[in-house]
Every structure is written in structure tokens, then in C-alpha cells.
Amino acid sequence: MHINDFYNLPDNSEHFNINLEKDTKAFIDPHKIRCGNSQRTLLYEDKINDFMETLVSLLKNDKYEEAIQLCNSLSECNFIHLGYCKSNPQGKGLGTITGKELCDSIIDSEAFSEDLLTHLEDFTIFIKQIGSDRISDICARIILFDLVDFTKETLDEYKVDTGFYWENTELVSWDLTSHQFIKKKCKIPVCENNKSPFILTPKEIISEEHVTYNGLADFVRHGILAYYINNYRNFPEILELAPKNKHGEVIHPSKKAIEEKKGGVNQIFDEFFEFSDDLKREIINLYKKIKK
Template identity: 25%
Template sequence: MTNISSFYRLGIQQPELQFVDIKLDQDNLLFFDPRLIEYLQTPLTKKMQKHLEVFWGEVIKSVKLKSYEKSNYLLSGLGEPNETRLGYSLDRPYGNSVGNKLIKKIFDTIYNNLAVRTGVLSHFADIELFFEDISSDRISDMTTKIVKSVLIDYTQEQCRLHNIPMEKCIQKDIFDYENVKWITKKVELPIYNGKPILFTPKAIVRLEGAAGKNVSCFYRFAIRQFVSHDRNMLKDVSSTGKDGKILIRDVQAKYPVSKESLANWSVHHYGKLLVDYKTDHLQGRLRPLSDMEIMEIVYDSNHSQTG
């Protein structure tokens, strides 16, 4: 098994590295977490967040204006990245872009989603709570492509720090947030088996399935803190508690988890539901993975498939 540290003979492993010590010949089941990018507020994550804010703002604006050409252009740059080796990248054709069907689906979701149309969903990191078919893998891919220019700079910085050789290569679909364009540039990056590598800061990755857990967590918060106190929503709930008391399980039975429901509830409560969830519930619970958690993925061949 070949990791960055072993291939370049760094003499150190994950705890001493700031980037993920990925397996170079296999997938690494770790995923970019835009929520951590938004939360950490370091100089590096602030740069990334700026790219995400500009991109997402322009996509929403183009969809609301029914500017199909502009929205298609922006979404077409979200190719599935292979350079980070995160997720399932090695199982895919190199540079495979988001297909036309998915572009249309994302466009339709943005256009029809109540949370987007009312301004409740204004942060890129929140789309996993309201958009169907947006899993840890998909949002990780999208995030990677939007912040690619920051990753290139970061990788070059880490290579200079650890004396890792780089070669000139062409990189396509780099988001230029100042001009809102996808550009192609010749840059210097480390190369392995003829393909470039982008390093990923270890503080902004999460485990597989985290997006689904976030949805479940948001749903439970919504049920307990809002829905169960909304008299109008409780009118048709069948109670199973003593003396006709409505229990949490009764509310959940009436309102099963649904991203559409989460969007509707957030709008119904004027955005307070989402704001309270992020400030009162998530604050203090968000944390980067530990070195040990990352090591269980990148140093264990059972956590990936050979590409």
C-alpha cells in the first residue's frame, strides 16, 4: 500500500502531517465537508468559503433569472475529481463531468425548492439538508471542484515544505471566483503514475455517510424543537401517550423524515429552524476528524477498493 508519506519517503505519518496521507493506488473513503469549511474560520477555510459563496450565489441567481445557459455553464464545471483520491474517484472515468441529466436535476431542484426560492437556503453547506440525491460523495465532489484553485496553492505550499517534487501539468475546470469563470491553467503539482495529485487539508474531511447523519440530526431537532410545539401541525397526529399525550414518536409517525418536509418546515418557521439548528445544536458539536480516525481509513486497505 502506497501513501504520500511512503512514496515520497517523508519519514513521518498522519499525526505529523497537515494533509490527508492518502493511499495513492486506492480510493480513500473520506469526503470534503463544506460544513467544516464554513465553521473553522481559518485563513485557508476562509478562502475556500469565499469560492463556495460566490459560486452558489451565482448559481442561484442564474436559476432564478431562468438563465439556462449561465446555470448550465456553472454546473458543467463540476466534474468528478480524481486528483484528491477521496471518495470513489478511482472507480470513475478520469475527468468525468456531471452528466446532463444531473445538471437538469440540480437546476430543477434549485428552481423548485422552496428553501432556495425564499432565501432560507443561502449557504452551500446546507444543500445536503434539502436536496435529494446529494450524499457525502456528491457534495464532496462539488466542493472539491469549486475550491480547486485553493487546493492547488495549498498542495504547492505543502510540497515546498516537505521537499516533494512537482511537475508542470494542465489543470482544467478551475473556478475563478473573481470573474465567475471556469479556466484552464498550467500549474505545478506532484505526479504519481502520470497523474497529478491534490493534497487535502485533514481538518476538513469527514467519514462516509456523514451527510445522511446530518439530515437525520436536523430532522430530530426539527421534530423536537419546532414541529412538536406547532399546534396546527399536531391537529392530525394520533396520540399513543398516557391520557392522550402526544409523544415524539407519534409526531415522527405522522411526519417521517423527508428533505422536502425539512425545506417546508424551515420556510414555515421563517428560517429560524435552520438558524437555531446551526447555532444552538451544531455549535460545539462540529469537529475535525482525529488523526486516529483518518489513519483507520488511509492505512487500512479494507477501507477502500483497488482502482
């Protein structure tokens, strides 16, 4: 039962058409938020950046317990109806990962010690436990109050006044002024048909297959290997893989050939951290440029 069908809403509306009976395979994407240019996405970006800066600062300054407390607030909000869940959404957001385990994973990553975690979406590259579903849950939690406002604006805009009722619920979300998660009572619509609370999300921040930064392997293939191909003449072991065209001219080798030569994705990723700081940042910037 999709919301547009149930409430007779147009498909060209600004909200994503969620299923009210189970999670829809779609994700809030921090990269799409960063690439947006609306007032809405700028506000979302400010909040996500503030959360990220606060968390990294706490960990860098050995305020470990405060960082754990911060991350313990990142549980999934089941009203969003997005993610991999196949039935009634009852997700935990970070799954079995506690705030302590998440903080430990960040601290233990080489990316953290080398100051490479600059954006929230970088977690999906460098923190193995964070994929599309979890990064989406984190984003939703940070901007949840704004999504509640967006939901009310949408229902008001299309004059939806039947088929649901309002329920007062205490929610937790990020506050830019205090730089922390706060609680407040919010009015949430509840579908009368199945008693399911729901919060709508703008289409412009949604990715349907997976988030744009799709993990370690994606970074290797579209970042590191792309860099190798663009600069293959600087790497003798890669230059020898370069074939020649019919005119005898050397052309760049394939990603597959380089990956096999280098011993696979994990080996290539490990070697990435042996590069200079400038080169690592150059490759990360290339990856982000390609993804944008």
C-alpha cells in the same frame, strides 16, 4: 499505498492521508469549511459563497443557459483521491447528472422557490441527487487552484523532492474576481510508482464517514424532530404522545414516537413546507446549530 507511508510524511501534518491507488472514503465538507477560522478556510468559504450566490442569482433571474454552463464545470477532479470509488478513481463528479439536470432539480425544489438555499451544504438537504460524494466534488472543483497551492506548500515544507515528478495540466476552478470558472495551467505532482497525479487536501475540511449535513433524513431527525421535541406542547397531536414520569409530570416524547405518529421521514419533510417562512427558517437554524 497511502501518501504518508510512501513519502515518509508525519501523521500530524496538515494534509489528509490519501491513498494513491484508489479513492479514500472521505469528503470535503463545506460545513467544516464554514466552521473553520483559519485564513485558508476563510478563503475557501469566500469562493464557495461566491459560487453559490452566482448560481442562485442566475437561476432567479431566468439566466438558465448561463446557470447550466456554470454547473457543467462541476465535474470531478480525479487527482483529489477522495470519495466512494473502490479502485482507480475515474469519477464523473455529478455522475449521470448534467448541468441541466442539476439546475432543473434546484428550480423544482420548494427550498429554491422559498429562498431556503443559502449555503452550498443546503443542497444535501433539499436536492436529493446531492450527497456526500457529490458535494465534496463540487467543493473540490471550486477551490481546486487553492488545493494545488496547498499541495506544493506541503511538499516544500517536508522537503519531498523524490518519488514524484511535476506535470503541467490544464485545470478549471472558481475565480473570485470574474465570478466564474476559469482555466489555467497548473503543475501537479505525479507519483513515480504508479503514475498517479495527486492533489492534497487539508485535514481541517475533511469528514470521513459522510459530510455533516447528511441528507433529508438527517435533517428530519436532527432538525424537524428536534424542534417538535423542544416545542411539543404547541402540537396537540404530539403532546398526546408525551409520557409522564413517576411524579405524574409530562416529559417530552421520543423522536421515534413522533416519527411513527407523523407517518415517517418523507411525510414529515413534506409537512415542513407547510410551515410559515419564519418557522421553516427557525428549524433550519436549529439544525445548523445542532450540527455545529
